[in-house]
Amino acid sequence: MMENFRKALYQTCLKADIPILSRDTAAKILAVVYIQGGDERMVLSPKLKADCDYIQERYHVQGGEVPDETIIEYIQHYVSTLEQYIKDNDDWPQWVYDFFMQRYNFKLYKP
Numbered sequence: 001m002m003e004n005f006r007k008a009l010y011q012t013c014l015k016a017d018i019p020i021l022s023r024d025t026a027a028k029i030l031a032v033v034y035i036q037g038g039d040e041r042m043v044l045s046p047k048l049k050a051d052c053d054y055i056q057e058r059y060h061v062q063g064g065e066v067p068d069e070t071i072i073e074y075i076q077h078y079v080s081t082l083e084q085y086i087k088d089n090d091d092w093p094q095w096v097y098d099f100f101m102q103r104y105n106f107k108l109y110k111p
Contacts, residue, residue, distance in 0.1 A: 002046075003047075006050045007050055010053070010054040014057055021058070023068070023074050029048070030052070030075050031079045031082055035079065035083065041104075059071040
């Protein structure tokens, strides 16, 4: 039920041109998804899937579209920052664990 509500809310916000996820938040989500890859919990999380669907449509990061330039810069920043941190520490920064636990209620695996 909550999943349907979230999808309807996101679709309404898209149609009304109301940004429900900031570029910064969207970039954080996509950067972690890019680095973590096919973590089963990510694939099966209805909230994360709804967020990713919203981000794709809102910021035009679906295939064949011209993406929002600013979000691409944000994503590149977070990916490079996270990759460097992981390389130096062999782990996610604490904010990533906190962010995913708070937002999606699961702990990420070490990268």
